[in-house]
Amino acid sequence: MEKSAFTQKALVIGGGIAGIQAALDIADTGYRVLLVERTPSIGGHMLQYAEVFPTLDCPQCIMTPKMVEVSQHPNITLLTYAEVKSIHGSTGHFRVEILQKSRKVDHTKCTGCGACWQKCPGRTASEYNAGVTERTAIYIPFPQAVPAKPVIDLQHCRYIHYREFIESKQDGKKPPECRICERVCPVGAIDWDQTDTIITEEVAAIVVATGFDLMEIGNITEYAIDPDVVNGIQFERLLSPGGPTAGVVKRPSDGKIPQEVVFISCCGSRDPEHGVPYCSRVCCMYLAKQAVLYKHAVPDGQVYIFYIDIRSTGKGYEQFIQRGIGEGTIYLRGKVSRVYREGEKIKVVGADTLSGQRVEIAADMVVLAMAVLPAQGNGTLFSRLGIATDTHGFVQGNHHKFAPLETSVPGIFVAGMAQGPKDIPDAVAQGSAAAGKVLALMARNEPSLQPSVGILS
């Protein structure tokens, strides 16, 4: 068979910690990498966390250098605000079409000065702050964003609304024309005519690192929908020194410092009734960590963690659980049957199955460890790539033990939460491992399988 030289370039989809690790490991070896991220900045979920277990490092401190390295690496081309739309070809020669969504901002002119987002009157929930605060319509998701240049969110831009109103020739009151960002921009970078573009690239191999989302709180109908009942990521933001409350834990409803906080494990996870029979793997540890961080912020506060089992199987994890218990975290083994507001308090009704008692706690805040799900949109992407998933929508490796990162399409690999729930060390390890697979493939520079056709006689 004739040798077909592979394209010496790889594609990494997803700019969270797993994708960043994969991209850097490939690029450091001298191969070129295209990193495609759907949101306006790389960073992913890790950057939302206050501190990370079990070492209590600050993710902004340990992760931003990697993000900057990605943006400045000579072998990495970074495409943010972009999505993979189609794929053709096979190992060594995948032709991918990438949609570069229009930012309405010319990044070759923009200096990232911030005049526009400081003046923009458009508002919507901040994705980075998990809805705890709002952001503007023209925005960078967070101060350390890479690139640190804004995009205009068309759904919440006043001028776009104005244009749609004019074009629809409706009667009634005209919305304001706005265009404030355009007026305040010192370099004329706002470009209303910028359109979506399609970028076509050829790559030898692909790493899928598209991450996760949390189940919506509303799915657990026995727990109240209330501003003071938050999910794990929202509480991370409230604990974060760089968060909306500058690290002072304030509850969303009235800004008071909560004196009693109840954490509930396995909200949706390990619960076939809610469609998630699996363990989300990170919650035991992040709840223990949040309890410790909360006690550091509010030393006279009281924390309770309802749990089914404490799963602390990583390196140094059990010691961290014991540290939390030593610092005053009260563990209650049992499920919570109901969470509801009663005046100023959030009532939590549950069971302590070790003492056999019914427990009622009048808390100030409740944190729900919602189930980890594949990121929204993963299903569409995986079917575009033609890779198989398990029944829950995570990517299915070719072999549970010996080929966990090889997908059903040769040349496409998976890393991080896209493959299943996992913590940061495992996601990073998988990012490096997938990079190794990609590098081996590009270095081999020929297909490992003979194309053959079976004939039945």
Place this chain on the structure above:
Amino acid sequence: MELSYYPGCTVKTRARNFEESAIAVMQTLGVTLAELPRWNCCGTVYSLADDDLIHHVAGVRNLMQVRNQGHSKIVTLCAFCYNTLHRANLVMKDQSDNRFGINSFMDEEKPYNGEVSVAHLLQVLRDDIGWEKIAARVTRPVNGIKIAVYYGCTLLRPQSAAVDNPENPVVLQNVVKACGATPVDFPFATECCGSFQVVSNREFVNERAYEITNSARKNGAELMLVSCPLCEFNLRQAQGKLKDKYPDFQAMPLLYFTQLMALAFGLSAGVNRFDLNSPETQVWLSQKQLMV
């Protein structure tokens, strides 16, 4: 439209106000509730014992009677009858061994395979009639009345018998809204009233009623709307006693949802049999000038 209707013992005795208001309300909506001839006890409580098929026979006999009358659906008012009949029906539908056992025992009848469906009146209102049609019949909207709706347990548990989302039901709130009144947030809407513990542990039931009623009051309700005769009985008898134990306790008027509908439809007071409601309810109704 005519629907086959299973009354059960309680609505023929203590809860005649529930039955008579239900029949009148349904008549107004163009539905005749035709009482199942020769009905017998539903079985009262679904037996959870391992080998206790004999307890389902009473329920199954009623379902056979529905089928023999040529009906495919039976409507119930009492939440316990609904639960017991519905679950006996599931046994006959889904458990082939038990189906065979019960059918063999009742060998004078043609075998029954769960072909009848068991519905609660709330399901008929929601699924067969619809809130818009109900709202259109309202001639005397009970505007401004803040109501805590109380489901109790057997309409919602277990999930296989639930008439609505078992954790966050809305069907009774929708009755309230259709009548023009306002449902309040009520975290105890699906809390257990103590049920038949009232026979052996009345003190426990009273404590449940204390929590449930107080929660309704704290959330701004002036009335509790019930759907189950046993909940009504438990809450009412406890409210009478609780005043002795807790001097600041304030009883809460209790109406069946069909009584609220009859009021909103402007039906004559006679159909509501308010004489069977609690004294507090009667006082409240006269204050609101709703006794007429």
